[in-house]
Amino acid sequence: xxxxxxxxxxxxxxxxxxxxxxxxxxxxxxxxxxxxxxxxxxxxxxxxxxxxxxxxxxxxxxxxxxxxxxxxxxxxxxxxxxxxxxxxxxxxxxxxxxxxxxxxxxxxxxxxxxxxxxxxxxxxxxxxxxxxxxxxxxxxxxxxxxxxxxxxxxxxxxxxxxxxxxxxxxxxxxxxxxxxxxxxxxxxxxxxxxxxxxxxxxxxxxxxxxxxxxxxx
Amino acid sequence: xxxxxxxxxxxxxxxxxxxxxxxxxxxxxxxxxxxxxxxxxxxxxxxxxxxxxxxxxxxxxxxxxxxxxxxxxxxxxxxxxxxxxxxxxxxxxxxxxxxxxxxxxxxxxxxxxxxxxxxxxxxxxxxxxxxxxxxxxxxxxxxxxxxxxxxxxxxxxxxxxxxxxxxxxxxxxxxxxxxxxxxxxxxxxxxxxxxxxxxxxxxxxxxxxxxxxxxxxxxxxxxxxxxxxxxxxxxxxxxxxxxxxxxxxxxxxxxxxxxxxxxxxxxxxxxxxxxxxxxxxxxxxxxxxxxxxxxxxxxxxxxxxxxxxxxxxxxxxxxxxxxxxxxxxxxxxxxxxxxxxxxxxxxxxxxxxxxxxxxxxxxxxxxxxxxxxxxxxxxxxxxxxxxxxxxxxxxxxxxxxxxxxxxxxxxxxxxxxxxxxxxxxxxxxxxxxxxxxxxxxxxxxxxxxxxxxxxxxxxxxxxxxx
Numbered sequence: 001x002x003x004x005x006x007x008x009x010x011x012x013x014x015x016x017x018x019x020x021x022x023x024x025x026x027x028x029x030x031x032x033x034x035x036x037x038x039x040x041x042x043x044x045x046x047x048x049x050x051x052x053x054x055x056x057x058x059x060x061x062x063x064x065x066x067x068x069x070x071x072x073x074x075x076x077x078x079x080x081x082x083x084x085x086x087x088x089x090x091x092x093x094x095x096x097x098x099x100x101x102x103x104x105x106x107x108x109x110x111x112x113x114x115x116x117x118x119x120x121x122x123x124x125x126x127x128x129x130x131x132x133x134x135x136x137x138x139x140x141x142x143x144x145x146x147x148x149x150x151x152x153x154x155x156x157x158x159x160x161x162x163x164x165x166x167x168x169x170x171x172x173x174x175x176x177x178x179x180x181x182x183x184x185x186x187x188x189x190x191x192x193x194x195x196x197x198x199x200x201x202x203x204x205x206x207x208x209x210x211x212x213x214x215x216x217x
Numbered sequence: 218x219x220x221x222x223x224x225x226x227x228x229x230x231x232x233x234x235x236x237x238x239x240x241x242x243x244x245x246x247x248x249x250x251x252x253x254x255x256x257x258x259x260x261x262x263x264x265x266x267x268x269x270x271x272x273x274x275x276x277x278x279x280x281x282x283x284x285x286x287x288x289x290x291x292x293x294x295x296x297x298x299x300x301x302x303x304x305x306x307x308x309x310x311x312x313x314x315x316x317x318x319x320x321x322x323x324x325x326x327x328x329x330x331x332x333x334x335x336x337x338x339x340x341x342x343x344x345x346x347x348x349x350x351x352x353x354x355x356x357x358x359x360x361x362x363x364x365x366x367x368x369x370x371x372x373x374x375x376x377x378x379x380x381x382x383x384x385x386x387x388x389x390x391x392x393x394x395x396x397x398x399x400x401x402x403x404x405x406x407x408x409x410x411x412x413x414x415x416x417x418x419x420x421x422x423x424x425x426x427x428x429x430x431x432x433x434x435x436x437x438x439x440x441x442x443x444x445x446x447x448x449x450x451x452x453x454x455x456x457x458x459x460x461x462x463x464x465x466x467x468x469x470x471x472x473x474x475x476x477x478x479x480x481x482x483x484x485x486x487x488x489x490x491x492x493x494x495x496x497x498x499x500x501x502x503x504x505x506x507x508x509x510x511x512x513x514x515x516x517x518x519x520x521x522x523x524x525x526x527x528x529x530x531x532x533x534x535x536x537x538x539x540x541x542x543x544x545x546x547x548x549x550x551x552x553x554x555x556x557x558x559x560x561x562x563x564x565x566x567x568x569x570x571x572x573x574x575x576x577x578x579x580x581x582x583x584x585x586x587x588x589x590x591x592x593x594x595x596x597x598x599x600x601x602x603x604x605x606x607x608x609x610x611x612x613x614x615x616x617x618x619x620x621x622x623x624x625x626x627x628x629x630x631x632x633x634x635x636x637x638x639x640x641x642x643x644x645x646x647x648x649x650x651x652x653x654x655x656x657x658x659x660x661x662x663x664x665x666x667x668x669x670x671x672x673x674x675x676x677x678x679x680x681x682x683x
Contacts, residue, residue, distance in 0.1 A: 036539040037415050037515050041653040046632040050285060050299040052259035052306045064655045069641075092539065094416035097449060097515070098653060099632075100351040101257065102367035123385075123419060123451050124351060128367035141535070182383070184242025194369070196268070199377040202237060202245060206273075206379055209236045209247050216479040 021135075021190050024164035026114060027171070029086035031078055032151045038091055039098035040125060044107040046099075057103050058110025079111075083155040088115045090147055090159075095136075096125025105132040115161050117168065119144045130185050131194065137161060137168050137179045146170060163189060223490025225387050226456050227422050230362045230487070234345045236379055243381040249344040251277055251374045252330045255307035256284040256634070257349030261372035262310040272314045274378045279339050280311055281320040283329045284350075285634045288597050288624035291322050300635070314375075328600020328626040331355040331568035335439065336602050338468025342457040342484040347374060352568045352650060354445040357454035358438035359461055360487045362422070364452040385451045386496035388421040389489075392429035394504040399683045401578070402437035403570060403648065403667030405429065406444040407509035407519040409501065415517035419449030421497060424489060429503030430455060435464040436574045443569045444650060447516040456488040508683055510555050511652050511665040514543040518652070520555065522670065522682050528552045546654050547662050548642075555664075555680050562645035563594045563675040564657070565668055566624075567631035570648035571599030573606045575668040580612040582672035582683065588620035589678030595637055596621055597629040621675070633658045646674040 048060045065077050073080040089108070095118040096104060105128040108116065114134060119141045121129075129136045139147070150157045150172035160169040163186060169176040181189075188194060199206075224232075236245040258280075265272070272278065285300045295301040304322065311319035320326040326333055331352055334340045342360040347353060351365035366380065373380050396405060410417075423445055425438075433441065438455050445453030462481060465471045472480045507521040520526065528551040532540045544551065549558075565571070565579050576598065588594055596616065598604040604626060607613050613623060630637040631649035633656065639645045641660025648671050652663035664680070673681040 034538070035542070036536055037517075039515065039651075039653045041632075041651065041656050045655055045659070046284075046634045049256050049634060050297075050303050052303060053263065054260050064659055069659070094419070094449065097415055098351065098446075098651060100349060100365035100367055102260075102349075102369060105367070120416065120419060122416070122449055124365055124367060124446075128369065131367060131369035145535075182242045184239045195381045196264070196369075196373050196376055198239070199245065199373055199379050199381065200270075202379070203377070205236050205245075206247065206377060216483050 025162040027160040028088050030088035030090050031084045033091040036092035037094045040104040043104040054106045057107035061107040061111045089113045090117045093119040097122040100124045102128045105129050223492035225489045225493045243383045250346045252348035253280045255282045259306045260368045264372040270376050272375045275316050279318045284628045286627040288627050288629045291625045329568045332599035338471035351446045354452040355439050355443040357442040360457035385422040388423045388497040389495040391427035391500045392503040393427050396503050401667040402440040404509045406441045408506045410448045410516050411519035413448040415515040416449040423450045423453040425455045436572045526553050558680045560674045561643040562639050564630040564647040566597030567649035569650045578668045579672045580615045583619040584615045586676045591678045597624045646671050
């Protein structure tokens with residue numbers, strides 16, 4: 001299970017971004033991971049970065065927390081706890097710190113998560129997530145604690161994330177927060193567009209910029 | 218537009234590279250130099266192929282294999298078939314897309330990407346530089362905007378030489394005074410990260426300033442800027458000065474003749490205006506810093522080598538579960554001293570501390586002494602040029618006489634993608650940049666330090682003040 005990136009079926013194997021958010025709203029149960037500073041080496045350890053495509057990383061998401069050395073699941077890790085499931089991961093502050101490996105985003109998307117909720121994200125990871133159709137939702141530390149408490153008290157509790165309205169609701173309490181995302185990225189997510197399409201449309205501007213450069217600058 | 222106040226160096230370089238602004242969105246930024254390695258690029262080249270695109274400016278990308286390479290027997294075929302396939306894919310992509318600057322395993326210019334960039338003169342003041350690697354911040358030492366990117370962004374740069382980025386906020390960190398005896402740039406950086414924490418500069422681009430920064434050599438400045446990402450910063454830069462110009466001059470890809478003169482005039486203008494305002498300012502006293510070690514599982518968990526691991530009441534209540542998880546992993550207890558802790562492995566190398574000055578410092582300490590019996594030491598030069606210099610300066614003999622062997626260049630045990638893995642439960646004093654759980658091998662316990670503390674551990678077999 002831990003040695004191959006390509007053999008096992010995934011919940012949601014895909015080459016992201018996939019199709020966009022459509023109506024822009026998602027209601028799901030969630031998986032709580034109340035650890036701070038979860039780094040990308042934990043999300044996908046370096047020894048799994050040898051693949052040359054984007055598939056299969058979901059099987060090794062959180063590999064060293066999730067599996068014993070012999071490949072058997074560690075029962076105390078949340079992804080192995082049958083009580084918790086869903087398309088939303090709720091994590092402690094500074095999620096995705098460390099390495100720039102986009103394999104971390106591919107692993108999260110590959111496993112089937114569409115949203116990650118935290119009180120803040122590392123910069124490079126946040127960009128990688130957005131470029132793979134995963135929505136990083138930043139909430140206040142207080143709201144994060146409330147969500148985590150609600151999930152632990154009742155794993156059937158759901159969150160609703162409305163991208164169009166930029167609103168996240170804890171359905172246990174009905175309480176909501178507005179989250180930020182710039183309107184360009186929001187549109188990319190809603191329509192399933194990516195930055196390369198945009199940049200390719202600006203080829204003339206790029207060549208003009210190049211012509212303006214001289215050795216004295 | 219920005220207001221009429223003076224500009225920071227970051228603002229000047231950023232503004233000079235704006236191709237367009239997306240309404241209510243990011244900036245389209247032109248990239249002067251793209252560095253590329255075998256692990257984060259294959260999916261980007263696949264993307265170009267799927268869209269039927271060529272590389273837009275092949276001469277602006279420098280390619281080197283470093284992350285997933287062995288550090289012995291590099292003249293032999295790579296044993297692990299999956300690693301070999303990744304390296305072969307890298308070579309095929311370089312050939313198919315006509316990339317002129319390709320330095321595979323065994324090439325004289327091969328080495329760790331952030332070491333070969335500066336040493337060959339690719340890295341120059343005022344540039345924008347990216348690479349699919351978070352330690353791209355290293356190049357900020359030359360007064361550049363340099364930052365790590367993901368593979369989707371690598372594809373953007375290959376396709377258009379541009380990237381879409383949100384403008385970060387600016388922070389200035391000033392180190393007044395002088396560093397004490399046996400206190401190195403790595404100690405300064407680990408001290409700073411311990412004060413800011415691992416997420417403390419998230420959203421910011423940092424400028425380092427002050428007497429202690431000015432006094433650093435180019436290689437020491439690279440060590441400081443390299444570690445910017447470890448406090449979450451998008452990058453960190455230092456205004457170029459005579460130290461910078463002297464380093465760049467004469468290197469293979471540096472400007473020459475009349476072009477050099479014109480560039481130099483421009484480079485001398487690259488500084489923050491006196492009346493510029495940063496979004497955040499921090500000031501430290503360099504003389505308060507002592508040699509540093511880390512005791513936990515992120516680079517923010519650092520302390521002076523003579524100190525004690527923080528007790529639980531010194532830790533924020535919300536962070537206590539994570540803190541105890543971290544200490545449990547390390548096998549340490551709150552309140553313990555780090556001095557005298559046993560060590561099993563010592564790693565000298567990486568983009569943080571794999572340059573010639575690091576090897577000089579290490580060799581100078583171990584000269585006439587012997588490696589401790591209990592220590593396995595991996596000494597990995599950052600590039601073949603560093604390796605050559607180690608031999609030319611006679612450091613090789615000093616190291617060999619002290620019982621050390623020299624390995625071949627690469628990222629090696631910094632991220633342990635190759636066979637250089639620290640076994641589970643073992644302690645490694647490492648000059649690299651990350652002490653995350655499992656970073657140097659599943660279950661490995663990493664203590665980050667500078668090359669001098671690493672040398673002292675290698676000779677004494679325990680954590681020792683240098």
